[in-house]
Amino acid sequence: MDLKDGADLDGFRRALRGLVAAGVEPDDVVWSGGAAPSLFGDAAPLPADAPPVPLPRPVGALIGTVVCHRDPERYALLHRLVRRVVRGERDILDHHADPLVHRLALLDKAVRRDLHKMHAFLRFHEVHDPDGAERYVAWFEPGHFIVEATAPFFVERFESLVWTILTPVGSLQWDRRSLTVGPAALRPEGLDRDDRFAEGWQRYYESTFNPARVNPTAMRAEMPRKYWANLPEAAAIPALIRSAPARVQAMIEAEAAAPRRRTPDRAVAAMARQEPASLAELNRIILAADPLVPGATKAVLGEGPEGAAIAIVGEQPGDQEDLEGRPFVGPAGQLLTRALEEAGIERGGAYLTNAVKHFKFAARGKRRLHQSPTAGEVKHYRWWLMKELGFVRPRLVVALGATAALALTGRSVSVLRERGPMRFCRTGSEGWDGFVTVHPSYLLRLPAGDGAEQACRDFVADLRQARGMVEGPG
């Protein structure tokens, strides 16, 4: 039964199983540093394959960290803890005031702090391979036997890089696929040679220090001197501290600069100009923006003349619209075109757009299934719709379906109950005369039959009524 130097969790586990199985008292064992425990007196030899000792999860976790501590007494303390757990004190770790628990908590804390500092203060340097591939190497001197315990953190964070971590108690190597734990290493020479980023980091570090707040005590509490040797930026510390008082004095003594009252006109004018000044400019912004709904290849813009008498607002582009980049070209769009014709509205003379500018879908194999936008998503797109209609200035806005009505009114509208004329508000009293009717895709979903035909006729009648509203009584 051998315990290796450093943090030998497996070895300790094996030894512990044997000791517990043989009922050996902690006081009868001497753990010699990293080496195997030796037993006094005539204790029986430990069984080689003793059964696992069931331990509460927090105790197991505590053992995992404490074995990393440098304290030679760690194994003995853990053995005592386990003995008490086995004797029935299963919630022993809640006894924060118990001297043994307290002592182990301190060891645990020290190891955690060391882990944290290694995560924080380790610096990689880029080394130049002959083939020009990126590779990173770091040298670090941890306080305890924590090198392996830090590996998951570095692998997770730098999975896509090739790197090596060297320390006096072990080393790690990651090649983007697998981790190799290696032996102790010597400090490599000239790591930060030719690394302009290392130089840049020092410049950054110096510049981000505020001399008016100098407080080296607070700094040392968090970044003790022992770490400085391996932190390239730490070289700047003494000079920064030395020059701080003089820098502050100079700032305070320097007479306050007479405000050079440069005229703010430019600033104010620039601010006033920032809103898009035309529909084309707004459309450029919409095209450049990322979808606020999942899916979508690109935004589908409105179509039709500015100044159109009627603007028709649908829900959102569908599969076909998304591919062609034009509104109302799919089956529902074709139905709309026919209905408009029947109602005596020329499609090309109206402005057609959608409340949501992107196709929201969920992929099912090769198929892209339409998904309705949520109220929140409709709200995100509302600014664009309002701006758009502001440029088009229609005399009447027709909302097709509940989503469009939601976007135009800001509240949920029951289309079948409230269909007909309605006032659409923008902000305050501003707004448009509006009309609410069903979305043509609703008509497509109705089972064929009398009801469906009647619904289509009602839809055309709605559109005709809308036309009447812009043309006036005639």
Add this chain to the structure above:
Amino acid sequence: MDDALLDKLGILADSAKYDASCASSGAKRRTGGPDGLGSTTGAGICHAYTPDGRCVSLLKILLTNYCLFDCAYCINRRSSNVRRARFSVDEVVRLTLGFYKRNCIEGLFLSSGIVRSPDYTMEQLMLVARTLRRDHGFAGYIHLKTIPEASPWLIEQAGLWADRLSINLELASDRSLKEFAPEKDGGAIKAVMGQIGERILEAKEEKRRFSPAGQSTQMIVGADASTDLSVLETSDTLYRRYGLRRVYYSAFSPIPEASSALPAKPPPLQRENRLYQADWLLRYYGFTVEEIAAGGEGGMLDLGIDPKLAWALKNRGRFPVDVNSADREMLLRVPGLGARAVDKIVEARRHTTLRLEDVARLSSGLKRARAFLIAADHHPGGLTDRTDLRQRLVAPPKQLSLF
């Protein structure tokens, strides 16, 4: 990195250093995976500390320190003679990735002076975040300072990529804002806070990403005449009304090229500390603004002692409390006992009756707590009511050690 970029880095880090809101905490766990880069761990890591004792966790820089505005407390204001520089979007991306790969930072905190127009500036900030995330699979932390005057849709886009958005309120009252930051509009700032707050809530409900680490703000203290009470009242409102994650307090710091509208001397840094302590009491210890302010005088916190001790000294009638029986709320009000210590006490006393030495193992602040506590073997007796209690508890001021 060539010399020109190095030079810009110096200038644009220097002009960004007065912003205190640079923590990298609060993001959900996330990793870049085999093709991306980086991770966020939830808590954030301080990778270095500068001699001012503050941590370096993010690359904190400005996109540019040119600015159209003229805020008196700001080194980058239009009328300042400071050296100017400007990064391109790609330069910021390169710097962030370069430092991140060297394990120097947790991510990026990007702010900017307002150039050309608020929308243009906001768009550049958003583009940096988008390029990092989308083109480089960057999974580190990104905090963007939003430009309040920018259009809502740009802020919306920024929230898709950033972990945290913030807008600096800077001054607690609208009146100070008018005086010191003539082009800024307190109403607009709060409107954007409201907008962001609403979006964050919605996104949570819809399980989408939008500034998942919340929003924060910074207030400068000591540049105007605002009292601590009014600063804390403002914070309290921000926490409650806009769901802000953090309010940062930054003691006004003398800047080179200071405007003559400002006091030449800095306020004591201690004031900033006290505000942070008070903020903590507000958020985690169940204190109200009035209670905290009542510990001080005339709306200002006591600079000599922390606000919890100040409150306790003025409310001695409520002490001493018994560690073995007091409820959690009252234990939290005992000077020297932090929330963690209180939780341990509550847990430990289910198993045993606590004596003073037990409490000492659970809390490092026992020295201060003694006078306010009863334990199995301890009663402070008349100590709680002694008139010199304050003197006994306050260590004589220590000289700063400069080496």
